[in-house]
Amino acid sequence: MAPARKEKTDKSLVQEIGKELSFDLGLDLLFFLLRGVWLGIRRVFL
Numbered sequence: 001m002a003p004a005r006k007e008k009t010d011k012s013l014v015q016e017i018g019k020e021l022s023f024d025l026g027l028d029l030l031f032f033l034l035r036g037v038w039l040g041i042r043r044v045f046l
Helices: 002-045
Strands: none
Touching: none
């Protein structure tokens, strides 16, 4: 049973790290998308 319990703690640790990473990635992705939209609008209208 010990390996299963260790796997559970590893999984929760991965989820914690994943939350922080996905938050950072989400901000980067949002910035990237906004920049892409802005460049697209400039290209179309200017």
